[in-house]
Amino acid sequence: xxxxxxxxxxxxxxxxxxxxxxxxxxxxxxxxxxxxxxxxxxxxxxxxxxxxxxxxxxxxxxxxxxxxxxxxxxxxxxxxxxxxxxxxxxxxxxxxxxxxxxxxxxxxxxxxxxxxxxxxxxxxxxxxxxxxxxxxxxxxxxxxxxxxxxxxxxxxxxxxxxxxxxxxxxxxxxxxxxxxxxxxxxxxxxxxxxxxxxxxxxx
Ligand SMILES: NC(=O)c1ccc[n+]([C@@H]2O[C@H](COP(=O)([O-])OP(=O)(O)OC[C@H]3O[C@@H](n4cnc5c(N)ncnc54)[C@H](O)[C@@H]3O)[C@@H](O)[C@H]2O)c1
Numbered sequence: 520x521x522x523x524x525x526x527x528x529x530x531x532x533x534x535x536x537x538x539x540x541x542x543x544x545x546x547x548x549x550x551x552x553x554x555x556x557x558x559x560x561x562x563x564x565x566x567x568x569x570x571x572x573x574x575x576x577x578x579x580x581x582x583x584x585x586x587x588x589x590x591x592x593x594x595x596x597x598x599x600x601x602x603x604x605x606x607x608x609x610x611x612x613x614x615x616x617x618x619x620x621x622x623x624x625x626x627x628x629x630x631x632x633x634x635x636x637x638x639x640x641x642x643x644x645x646x647x648x649x650x651x652x653x654x655x656x657x658x659x660x661x662x663x664x665x666x667x668x669x670x671x672x673x674x675x676x677x678x679x680x681x682x683x684x685x686x687x688x689x690x691x692x693x694x695x696x697x698x699x700x701x702x703x704x705x706x707x708x709x710x711x712x713x714x715x716x717x718x719x720x721x722x
Contacts, residue, residue, distance in 0.1 A: 520657065520664050523548035526599025528591060530554045530582050530643050531609030533561035536668065536717065540606050545573035550599035554580040554591035554643075555609065574599065582609045582639030585646075592646045601654050605647035605665045607640045610686075614679040629682040636686035640667055641693060667694050668715050 527544050531537040532553035538560075544551050545568045553575065555561040561577040568575040576598045578591040595602045613628045644665055651663030669690045676684030 520604065520661060522604070524600070525549050525603040526595050526601045527551045527604040527606065528554055528595045528602050528643070528647060529606045529608060530580070530588075530591075530639070531607075533557045533564060533577075535608070537606070537608030538564055540608065541575060542568070544604075545571070545575050549604070550574035551576070552591060552595040552598060553577045554582070554588065556581055582607075582643055583634045585642060588642050588646050592650050596650060602647050602650040603654060603663055605643055605651075605663070607643050607665070607667045607690075609635065609639055609643075610668060611635045612680075612683045615682070616679055617681055624681060629685075632682035633686050633689070636683070637689040637693075640690055644693075666715060668717065669694070670717060 522544060527549045529537050529541050529544070529551060532541045532551070533555035534557065537553070537555070541551050541553055541564060551568075551574065553561045553565055555577070556579065558577070558579045561579070565575045565577040576594065578594040580587045580591040582588055592602055611632060613632055615624050615628055617624050644667070647663070647665060651665075654662040656662050667690050670683070670687040672680050672684045673687035673691045
């Protein structure tokens with residue numbers, strides 16, 4: 520998809536992989552909203568790129584919250600003219616054994632990781648898809664592109680990664696299911712879903 524003047528929502532865009540995406544998108548002339556919990560670094564990155572002439576904005580958002588992400592989608596529509604691309608980068612990890620010296624894995628930490636990584640990704644997909652359905656299709660009939668971030672841990676997790684691997688396996692399954700794709704295509708949305716499977720980089 521041509522990125523110039525397209526609206527892109529990047530969750531977790533304040534740091535790491537998300538921030539790298541934001542920089543590349545800004546260089547390509549896209550208009551970007553960074554949706555992240557970390558206002559300090561998110562605002563700083565957006566201000567830096569705006570100082571270079573790019574259309575980059577910050578929306579403080581928790582991907583696991585419906586209200587918060589709806590607001591970030593609305594900000595993208597208002598500031599960028601629509602949501603044409605969604606890149607899901609927000610993610611957290613815990614390292615905890617299923618049964619460690621201190622006892623069993625905390626249920627709260629397992630739920631927290633699933634809530635942010637898996638449910639947060641789904642929350643962004645469904646709200647962005649609704650916004651993309653309003654876009655005028657390109658000549659190729661495309662209204663939007665959604666990119667999710669999984670991990671090699673989805674297939675080959677390490678000790679202590681039960682929650683993280685489960686969340687990333689869920690993202691792979693959710694992205695690849697024919698049902699999800701055909702649902703979107705049958706609705707005439709013309710959206711593409713893709714997941715990226717990074718190996719290791721400093722988090
Ligand atoms: N670092 C690695 O080696 C590695 C490998 C494979 C996959 N990944 C995945 O890549 C993605 C980015 O990883 P990274 O290393 O750049 O991480 P990072 O910690 O540098 O960035 C993650 C960003 O997500 C934000 N975030 C966390 N919880 C959030 C929430 N509830 N709502 C909104 N924003 C939230 C953080 O504030 C942070 O800015 C993650 O999904 C991670 O699981 C990372």
